Amino acid sequence: MSDSTISVSASDELTVCREVHELKSCLNELRTNRKTAALVPTMGALHEGHLSLIEIAKEQADIVIVSIFVNPTQFGPNEDYETYPRQFDKDVEKCRDAGVDVVFSPDREEVYSDENFFQIKISTLNEHMCGGSRPGFFEGIVQVVNKLFNMVEPDVAVFGQKDIQQVQILRQMVREFNHGVKIVTAPIRRANDGLALSSRNTYLSDDERVTAPGLFRSLQYIETQIRSGVHTPKLLIRHQESELEAKGFEIDYLNVFALKTLSPVESLEKGQTYIIAGAAYLGKTRLIDNILIEL
Ligand code: PAF
Numbered sequence: 001m002s003d004s005t006i007s008v009s010a011s012d013e014l015t016v017c018r019e020v021h022e023l024k025s026c027l028n029e030l031r032t033n034r035k036t037a038a039l040v041p042t043m044g045a046l047h048e049g050h051l052s053l054i055e056i057a058k059e060q061a062d063i064v065i066v067s068i069f070v071n072p073t074q075f076g077p078n079e080d081y082e083t084y085p086r087q088f089d090k091d092v093e094k095c096r097d098a099g100v101d102v103v104f105s106p107d108r109e110e111v112y113s114d115e116n117f118f119q120i121k122i123s124t125l126n127e128h129m130c131g132g133s134r135p136g137f138f139e140g141i142v143q144v145v146n147k148l149f150n151m152v153e154p155d156v157a158v159f160g161q162k163d164i165q166q167v168q169i170l171r172q173m174v175r176e177f178n179h180g181v182k183i184v185t186a187p188i189r190r191a192n193d194g195l196a197l198s199s200r201n202t203y204l205s206d207d208e209r210v211t212a213p214g215l216f217r218s219l220q221y222i223e224t225q226i227r228s229g230v231h232t233p234k235l236l237i238r239h240q241e242s243e244l245e246a247k248g249f250e251i252d253y254l255n256v257f258a259l260k261t262l263s264p265v266e267s268l269e270k271g272q273t274y275i276i277a278g279a280a281y282l283g284k285t286r287l288i289d290n291i292l293i294e295l
Pocket of ligand 1: 041042043069071074141144145163166
């Protein structure tokens, strides 16, 4: 691993692995004496949100691995796979500063072979929210995270609550396929004005960036109303949709979903947990955000 090891000092060493066999032998060395490992799967373009996942990973395990792989199978034909922000050198620096032990950044060919005999199909959990408008998105995520779990064999994996549907689907994947990985969810990191941090925020123009926190404000408004007793949120949501449209958002979805089923709910019940979630375009940028609410 000579030229892939970036040595900062004897106590602060980061190894960058491109191939699975390198990764496995590096982890074999690091994981002596039953050391535990936490994986933070990313597509790179790391921001404060990712750094908070890394902090949680460090609390959860002895060794932290960050994977950086822009996964082609989770992008639709008209989506931004080609233009998705890629800044590998910066990402590696950030990982080193954050005390990450291993960055695993495989090529497309290392992850996907030409042969493709198996297909993943998800039932029900991807019918609504982002799954409803991005066909194949969660199948692609399940496919790559399944592979990453087999490559890294982590004890823990940390994901952000911003992608709450992803978290719930992956939790189910872990249960159904007995992965033996503990999934930890990290709270959403926000800019000072409330905008949820995302690698795609770099697409926003200056004007759009000013408007963007409107999505979170609408979710907060819906939350406040629900907390003060509105348990059939349909009209409330219609009203917030109009507000957002007036600000220039093009809404993909805005609704209240049951955390368990990820399906929209008409009427909320005490004792249940819900997700107030929205996805909307500002120009070409698709923003998503959510608030969890337990009644
Ligand atoms: O959340 C993401 O960045 C991606 O969906 C993930 C989990 C790294 C899989 O490509």
